[in-house]
Amino acid sequence: xxxxxxxxxxxxxxxxxxxxxxxxxxxxxxxxxxxxxxxxxxxxxxxxxxxxxxxxxxxxxxxxxxxxxxxxxxxxxxxxxxxxxxxxxxxxxxxxxxxxxxxxxxxxxxxxxxxxxxxxxxxxxxxxxxxxxxxxxxxxxxxxxxxxxxxxxxxxxxxxxxxxxxxxxxxxxxxxxxxxxxxxxxxxxxxxxxxxxxxxxxxxxxxxxxxxxxxxxxxxxxxxxxxxxxxxxxxxxxxxxxxxxxxxxxxxxxxxxxxxxxxxxxxxxxxxxxxxxxxxxxxxxxxxxxxxxxxxxxxxxxxxxxxxxxxxxxxxxxxxxxxxxxxxxxxxxxxxxxxxxxxxxxxxxxxxxxxxxxxxxxxxxxxxxxxxxxxxxxxxxxxxxxxxxxxxxxxxxxxxxxxxxxxxxxxxxxxxxxxxxxxxxxx
Amino acid sequence: xxxxxxxxxxxxxxxxxxxxxxxxxxxxxxxxxxxxxxxxxxxxxxxxxxxxxxxxxxxxxxxxxxxxxxxxxxxxxxxxxxxxxxxxxxxxxxxxxxxxxxxxxxxxxxxxxxxxxxxxxxxxxxxxxxxxxxxxxxxxxxxxxxxxxxxxxxxxxxxxxxxxxxxxxxxxxxxxxxxxxxxxxxxxxxxxxxxxxxxxxxxxxxxxxxxxxxxxxxxxxxxxxxxxxxxxxxxxxxxxxxxxxxxxxxxxxxxxxxxxxxxxxxxxxxxxxxxxxxxxxxxxxxxxxxxxxxxxxxxxxxxxxxxxxxxxxxxxxxxxxxxxxxxxxxxxxxxxxxxxxxxxxxxxxxxxxxxxxxxxxxxxxxxxxxxxxxxxxxxxxxxxxxxxxxxxxxxxxxxxxxxxxxxxxxxxxxxxxxxxxxxxxxxxxxxxxxxxxxxxxxxxxxxxxxxxxxxxxxxxxxxxxxxxxxxxxxxxxxxxxxxxxxxxxxxxxx
Ligand SMILES: Cc1cc2nc3c(=O)[nH]c(=O)nc-3n(C[C@H](O)[C@H](O)[C@H](O)COP(=O)(O)OP(=O)(O)OC[C@H]3O[C@@H](n4cnc5c(N)ncnc54)[C@H](O)[C@@H]3O)c2cc1C
Ligand SMILES: Cc1cc2nc3c(=O)[nH]c(=O)nc-3n(C[C@H](O)[C@H](O)[C@H](O)COP(=O)(O)OP(=O)(O)OC[C@H]3O[C@@H](n4cnc5c(N)ncnc54)[C@H](O)[C@@H]3O)c2cc1C
Numbered sequence: 001x002x003x004x005x006x007x008x009x010x011x012x013x014x015x016x017x018x019x020x021x022x023x024x025x026x027x028x029x030x031x032x033x034x035x036x037x038x039x040x041x042x043x044x045x046x047x048x049x050x051x052x053x054x055x056x057x058x059x060x061x062x063x064x065x066x067x068x069x070x071x072x073x074x075x076x077x078x079x080x081x082x083x084x085x086x087x088x089x090x091x092x093x094x095x096x097x098x099x100x101x102x103x104x105x106x107x108x109x110x111x112x113x114x115x116x117x118x119x120x121x122x123x124x125x126x127x128x129x130x131x132x133x134x135x136x137x138x139x140x141x142x143x144x145x146x147x148x149x150x151x152x153x154x155x156x157x158x159x160x161x162x163x164x165x166x167x168x169x170x171x172x173x174x175x176x177x178x179x180x181x182x183x184x185x186x187x188x189x190x191x192x193x194x195x196x197x198x199x200x201x202x203x204x205x206x207x208x209x210x211x212x213x214x215x216x217x218x219x220x221x222x223x224x225x226x227x228x229x230x231x232x233x234x235x236x237x238x239x240x241x242x243x244x245x246x247x248x249x250x251x252x253x254x255x256x257x258x259x260x261x262x263x264x265x266x267x268x269x270x271x272x273x274x275x276x277x278x279x280x281x282x283x284x285x286x287x288x289x290x291x292x293x294x295x296x297x298x299x300x301x302x303x304x305x306x307x308x309x310x311x312x313x314x315x316x317x318x319x320x321x322x323x324x325x326x327x328x329x330x331x332x333x334x335x336x337x338x339x340x341x342x343x344x345x346x347x348x349x350x351x352x353x354x355x356x357x358x359x360x361x362x363x364x365x366x367x368x369x370x371x372x373x374x375x376x377x378x379x380x381x382x383x384x385x386x387x388x389x390x391x392x393x394x395x396x397x398x399x400x401x402x403x404x405x406x407x408x409x410x411x412x413x414x415x416x417x418x419x420x421x422x423x424x425x426x427x
Numbered sequence: 428x429x430x431x432x433x434x435x436x437x438x439x440x441x442x443x444x445x446x447x448x449x450x451x452x453x454x455x456x457x458x459x460x461x462x463x464x465x466x467x468x469x470x471x472x473x474x475x476x477x478x479x480x481x482x483x484x485x486x487x488x489x490x491x492x493x494x495x496x497x498x499x500x501x502x503x504x505x506x507x508x509x510x511x512x513x514x515x516x517x518x519x520x521x522x523x524x525x526x527x528x529x530x531x532x533x534x535x536x537x538x539x540x541x542x543x544x545x546x547x548x549x550x551x552x553x554x555x556x557x558x559x560x561x562x563x564x565x566x567x568x569x570x571x572x573x574x575x576x577x578x579x580x581x582x583x584x585x586x587x588x589x590x591x592x593x594x595x596x597x598x599x600x601x602x603x604x605x606x607x608x609x610x611x612x613x614x615x616x617x618x619x620x621x622x623x624x625x626x627x628x629x630x631x632x633x634x635x636x637x638x639x640x641x642x643x644x645x646x647x648x649x650x651x652x653x654x655x656x657x658x659x660x661x662x663x664x665x666x667x668x669x670x671x672x673x674x675x676x677x678x679x680x681x682x683x684x685x686x687x688x689x690x691x692x693x694x695x696x697x698x699x700x701x702x703x704x705x706x707x708x709x710x711x712x713x714x715x716x717x718x719x720x721x722x723x724x725x726x727x728x729x730x731x732x733x734x735x736x737x738x739x740x741x742x743x744x745x746x747x748x749x750x751x752x753x754x755x756x757x758x759x760x761x762x763x764x765x766x767x768x769x770x771x772x773x774x775x776x777x778x779x780x781x782x783x784x785x786x787x788x789x790x791x792x793x794x795x796x797x798x799x800x801x802x803x804x805x806x807x808x809x810x811x812x813x814x815x816x817x818x819x820x821x822x823x824x825x826x827x828x829x830x831x832x833x834x835x836x837x838x839x840x841x842x843x844x845x846x847x848x849x850x851x852x853x854x855x856x857x858x859x860x861x862x863x864x865x866x867x868x869x870x871x872x873x874x875x876x877x878x879x880x881x882x883x884x885x886x887x888x889x890x891x892x893x894x895x896x897x898x899x900x901x902x903x904x905x906x907x908x909x910x911x912x913x914x915x916x917x918x919x920x921x
Contacts, residue, residue, distance in 0.1 A: 062678040063781050085680060114621065121627055122599050135870040143779040144811040145596065145851035147585045147634045148859070148866055149875050149894055154598070154630035158622075175680030197540055201563065203653040205720055225722035269620040273540035290621045377620035396624040402614035407626055409881035414874070425625065 009053040009071070010136070010167055016048055017165065017419065018134040026422050029161040031071055032098025035107045037383050039160050039424045040394045050102050050165065057168060058142065061086060064173055065125055065142050070102030070166040077101060081173055089117035089174040091208075093252045102166045108158025111252040112208035112219070115200075115272070115287045117174065121157040128168035129156060132415030142170045155410075161421040163414040177221030180207070182244035183236030185216050189276040189285070192216040196288045197273050204230055210251055211285040219248060251286065254383075259293075264384040266294040266368050270377030278375045293382075294368065365391035372397070394426060434899070435503075435891055439522040443502045444480045447524070450492045455530075457481040466525050469510040469517040470572075471858055473774070473828060478505070478519030485530040487605070487613065487643045494641065495611035497524055503887050504609075506637040508549060508580030511572045513775055514856030516584065516636045516892055526641065528579050534558050535644070542649045543602055543619060548579025548642045552586075555647060564649040567594035570852075571760055579642045585634030587852040589685040589759070592810035593718075594650065596852070598633040605644035606632065609883045619646060631878070636854050637889040639882040653718040656684065657728050658752040661740040662709035666690055666793075666805075669711035670785030672738035673809045676715065677782065679734055681727055684718040686810030687759050690789070693766065693806040693817070694758075700765035703758030706742065713740075713809065714755050762806040763817070770802070770819035774831045778842030779813045779851035788845060792816055792838055799834045801827070813851035814842070840865050855893045863893075864900035872897060 020027050028044035030036065031051050053071040061084040068077055074094055081087050091111030092104045105127075110119045126140030129152075140146055140153035156166060187195060192211040199206060199218070205226055208219035217239075220230045231238065239247065250256055259265060268279055272289035276282075282292035365381065372379035378397040384390065399407060407426055411418070447456045457463060463477040479502075484490050497504050503523035510517050519525045531547035534555070538544065539562040546555060552573040556565040569588035570576055576586070582604065587596045594600070603617035617629035632639060663669040669688055676683065689697065690711050698705045705712060713735070717727045728745060735743045746752035758765070766773050780788050789805060796803040796818075807815040816838055820831040839849040839862045849855070849862040863872070875894045879886070895903075 060781070060783065062674040062783060064677060108622075108627075118595075118599070119621070121630060122595065131870075131874060135874070137868075137871045137874055139871065141779075141846070141848050143781060143813075143847050143851070145587055145591070145779045145808075145813045146848040147852060147854050148848045148850050148863060149855065149871075150639075150878050151585070151598070151630050151634050152874070152878065155627055157627060157630075159626055163626075175682065178680075200542065201539070201651050203651045203719055205723060222720070222723050223726045225726055226720050229720065229722040269618075269622050271538075271541045271543075271619040273538075287621060377618060378624050380624065399625050400614060402608060402612050403616070403625065403628070406614075406628065406881060410626060410878065413877035413881045 005055040005057070005069075006052075009069075013048065013050065013053060013165060013167065014130060014134060014136060017130055017132070020046065020048075020419055021132065021134060021417055024417070025419075027419055029106075029165055029421055031100030031103035032073070032096060034094060034096030034099040035103050035109075037095075038107055038109075040390070040396070040426075042421050042424045044422060048165065051098070051100055053167065054100075056080065058170075059084075061173075063142065064144070065170055066173055067126075067142055067168060067170040068101050069168050070100060070105070072101050073097075074099040074101055074104055082176070085176050086173045087176050088123065088171065090114055090120050090123055091117075091252060092120060093254070095253060101169055101171075105157055105166055105169050105171075106159060106161045112210065112248055112286060115290055116207050118172070121154050123172040124153050124157050124169060125172055126170040127153040127156050127166055129163075130165040130167055132164065132417055132419045136167065140170065144172065160424045162411060162425045164420065177205075177207070178223050179227055180219060180221040180241070180244075181227050181231065182208075182217055182219045182239045182241075182247065183231060183234050184239055185236035186214060187211070187216040188214060189282070193273070193276055193285070193289050196285075199234065200272065200288050202233075204233065206230075206288075208248055209286065209288050212251075212256075212283070217247065219244065251284070256284070259383065263295045264388050265382045266296065267380045267382040268292040268294055268368065268372045268377060269379070270372060270375040274375040274377070279371055296368075369397055396425065399426065434896075437522045438501075439479055440500050440502055441479070443497065443500055443524060446496050446500070447480060447482050447493065450496065451482060451484060451489060455483040455485070457483070466507065466510070466519060466527070469507070469512040469515060471513050471515045471518075471856065473822070474515045474518050474857055476519050476521055478525035479522055481525045481527060483527050483530055487607065490526070490607045490641055490643055491611040491613060493524070493526060493611075494607050494609060497887060498610050498885070501885060501887065503890050504641075505889050506579070506583070506641050508577030508583070509551070509572075509575050511576040512580060512584060512856060513777070513853040514850070514858040516854050516856035516889070517580075518857055518892075520890070528577065528642075531579070531643065537562070539564065541619065542651070543646055544649060545644060545646045546578055548582070548645060549577050552576050552578055552581055559649055560652075562649075563652050565652055566647050567591075567600050567650050568597050571763065578645050578647065582633055582642055582645055583635065583637050584852065584854045587808065587811070587813070589687055589756075589808065590716075592686055592808070593682050593684045598630055600648050601629070601633065601645060602648055603646035604629060604632055604642055606640035606642055608640055609885070609888050613643075614640075617646070634854070636856065636893040638879055638893055639888065641888075653684075653720075655721045655724045656716055656718040656749075656752065657724050658714060658716045658746045658755045659728065659731055659735065660705075660744045660746075660755045661713045661715070661735040662706045662742040663711045663713070663739065664709065664741055665739075666711045666789045667786035668739040669713055670782075670789060670809070672713060672735055672740065673785060674782050675734050675738045676731060677810065679730065681717075681731060681734075683715045683731070683810060685714070685716040686808075687714045688712070688785075688805070688807055688809035689714075689759065689762060690805040692802060692804035693762055696765040696769050696804060697758035697762050697806075700768055701757050701761045703754050705758050709741070714759055716752075716756075759806065762804075766804050766806075766817045766819065771821040771823065772819075772828075772831075773804075774818040774820065774835055775853070776814065776816045776818065776835050776838050777850045777853040778839050778847055779811065780842050780845050780847035782809075782812045784845045784847070785809065785812065788814070788841060791841055795834060795837050795841075799830055801831055801834055803834075808851070811851065812847065814838075836862060857892055860892075860895040860899060861903045863895050864903050869897050869900070872900065
């Protein structure tokens with residue numbers, strides 16, 4: 001990538017922060033704004049656009065690391081890595097064409113491969129960051145192992161911009177596996193979870209698992225020999241590769257219909273072996289059981305698009321069983337004649353409303369959080385339509401008093417004047 | 428000045444001993460010279476200091492009481508695990524309490540379904556893998572000191588091992604910590620799920636060298652034992668070619684479980700010690716372990732063998748069986764003590780560099796070694812670019828320790844100059860405070876001090892370690908000008 005790096009963009013960001021500091025104005029930091037939905041609302045006076053600061057600073061494939069400016073589009077970086085047969089091991093969601101590396105790191109969200117390879121946080125090696133005093137600082141580095149000083153680079157991952165402005169990031173990359181295959185089998189939720197645990201207890205080259213609508217999907221990667229051997233152990237029917245790729249993209253990018261519309265979407269992160277009935281009504285399970293997505297309906301009618309896609313599948317209806325009550329479910333059963341759809345993208349696309357203990361008329365934040373906490377995890381209100389009132393203490397699970405004090409002290413240590421993204425993480 | 432923690436005025440408060448005796452059984456408070464002697468240093472024995480008192484609590488409640496007491500009296504506290512640290516992180520303070528976690532040696536819970544284990548901080552690294560072996564699981568990070576070092580020390584140092592190229596460091600293999608704050612409060616970071624809400628305090632705590640809190644419980648992630656492990660041993664007639672072979676393997680898209688290198692002095696020392704059947708005439712050897720799924724390993728062994736030969740290996744042996752594989756490793760794992768047999772003292776360095784710099788940096792180290800007149804043996808985690816030059820010296824020869832430290836400092840600065848770092852896994856402790864001034868500027872160091880203050884406003888947890896004061900850096904910089912530029916131009920010099 002022989003692109004010219006603009007030498008002035010870092011300075012422009014530093015100057016804007018310095019000016020804001022003098023003026024006492026708070027800033028909302030953004031890259032491509034693809035993840036603006038995530039986190040608590042920010043009340044700021046002005047925007048700081050990091051997407052102007054782009055370009056690849058260093059990429060040497062044999063070092064398994066890349067250093068890029070934070071405003072560089074994620075898609076561009078992934079394309080560059082692919083040219084060299086490499087990729088990010090954590091399969092980051094983009095949530096839009098404009099996604100930037102800075103947003104990826106600040107949001108700290110990882111995709112389907114996360115439990116089997118690494119998280120964004122695991123792969124970050126170093127950062128160049130601007131603190132609230134207008135100081136540009138480098139922490140970590142480009143090498144694999146580095147324990148010089150506190151690990152302030154990993155602290156930035158998932159910090160949602162409340163500590164500083166990311167200017168550059170060095171990230172570990174991995175070789176792309178030689179081949180891949182996705183196997184599908186029909187399983188109810190408890191037996192799918194049991195299989196996920198059994199597989200995770202063996203050293204198998206799995207790179208993704210998902211349970212959706214009564215089907216269990218597992219992706220494995222490696223040489224041809226490894227793939228055929230793994231297929232023998234795991235069972236299931238292989239999906240066509242193109243279709244499988246589209247499926248995992250839809251999961252990662254949340255393009256399934258159940259992720260959109262007038263609903264609240266809860267991200268429930270729990271120990272993987274948590275029983276199915278401990279988190280009742282999960283629509284989608286990922287990460288070998290460690291990530292469960294729950295929708296809460298808010299009493300509005302199901303949107304037309306959702307209802308029509310639902311019609312394309314049959315197996316979904318089977319899962320709902322007799323307790324189905326909502327309008328969309330009865331539609332799905334009546335239109336489900338086609339009978340096809342197992343392990344296809346269209347079958348995956350539609351998540352039908354679930355019955356179960358979590359009521360269809362909206363789950364209270366307390367209820368979801370209590371279930372998650374009882375299981376040893378936590379719940380985040382990941383997406384919610386504007387009509388849905390947010391929990392009074394924010395979308396993230398509340399912190400213990402000691403942890404909250406440490407968060408406040410750390411905020412003070414990096415951004416004493418409270419310039420950056422006020423309220424995005426915690427009040 | 429390089430041998431002391433950062434300057435602080437001494438302020439001994441003997442009343443802390445009396446008060447500790449109220450909190451703990453008599454045998455758990457050590458204060459006589461004879462009792463204190465075993466605690467006067469960690470694995471970096473060139474630095475020695477007896478503490479005011481040693482406390483050996485055995486319950487979390489006792490740790491909380493000790494911290495409340497020390498906080499009230501403003502007495503500094505240094506945590507100690509097994510004392511195998513190589514950078515003086517657990518070096519006591521003359522006016523401080525040495526808080527030993529040695530009695531926290533219980534495995535609290537093993538959860539095979541979630542593949543995790545909850546253990547006390549004083550549990551030895553290897554004891555975890557032994558305890559979970561019957562479930563077909565193991566704890567991946569395997570420092571060479573694993574029979575002795577504690578998991579609490581591993582977390583505090585973010586320790587690595589020969590398998591961290593593929594399986595990561597401590598930070599990648601723990602889920603949750605329970606800590607006692609400097610004020611004596613109990614709190615948790617991380618969770619048994621794969622993430623937790625808020626800032627990643629688990630990552631921040633890992634590698635923080637006992638400066639931010641006392642670890643009283645660790646939940647580790649366990650991995651299924653790989654179906655098969657296979658090792659290759661390749662000989663090279665030049666260190667440079669061996670270094671290039673490392674980049675070839677990684678560049679081909681293979682991530683070995685371990686990829687270690689030893690140079691000729693290290694090969695000879697190890698061979699004389701454990702008779703691993705190493706090629707004693709080789710300039711360097713690479714030990715490459717591939718593990719995982721049987722079908723995958725078979726394919727990769729053939730690929731790596733070819734890559735090694737193409738890269739100029741004079742001989743490549745593939746272990747015929749597990750006994751031979753373990754023999755390949757035996758020499759590597761015993762390399763430090765082996766070098767200890769051929770030299771009265773050795774000083775172990777820990778810089779990390781980009782892999783492509785391996786050849787040039789090893790050559791430059793050989794030149795520096797010749798200039799100083801001290802021999803250097805190299806044995807290291809080549810796949811990660813993490814060097815462990817062992818500088819051989821004799822502390823009984825006046826001036827040799829200082830010479831060794833000077834050579835070590837020059838090697839670390841070389842690592843920084845080629846884009847690396849002064850410590851890959853052993854930590855800064857008191858040993859590398861000066862080199863931290865080379866790697867970080869004053870804004871960065873000030874930021875680190877601010878992070879420390881966020882956890883420990885009074886500076887009582889392991890003060891003077893890990894992050895140098897700007898004052899020290901200004902003095903060090905005055906003696907030591909890099910690339911013709913002053914590192915701290917804004918600071919007054921004296
Ligand atoms: C022969 C030999 C080989 C080695 N090989 C390796 C290797 O391959 N890889 C590697 O990474 N390291 C290696 N080491 C270094 C050392 O073993 C590690 O750093 C180890 O993690 C230290 O653990 P410890 O229990 O001995 O800690 P200690 O030396 O007792 O303490 C180390 C630091 O941790 C802090 N600490 C200890 N316990 C706690 C706690 N509970 N709460 C808060 N802070 C605490 C101390 O204050 C100190 O700063 C080796 C050392 C030796 C002697
Ligand atoms: C060589 C040296 C000698 C010092 N001597 C004394 C002393 O005798 N008595 C005393 O009370 N304090 C002294 N200080 C200052 C003291 O160390 C600072 O207060 C300390 O660095 C902590 O400040 P802070 O993080 O609260 O800084 P802040 O007040 O947040 O610092 C703001 C900025 O100013 C810089 N800064 C702080 N102090 C100084 C300084 N003295 N010179 C140049 N830049 C500075 C910091 O790097 C930082 O970027 C000295 C500092 C240095 C570097």
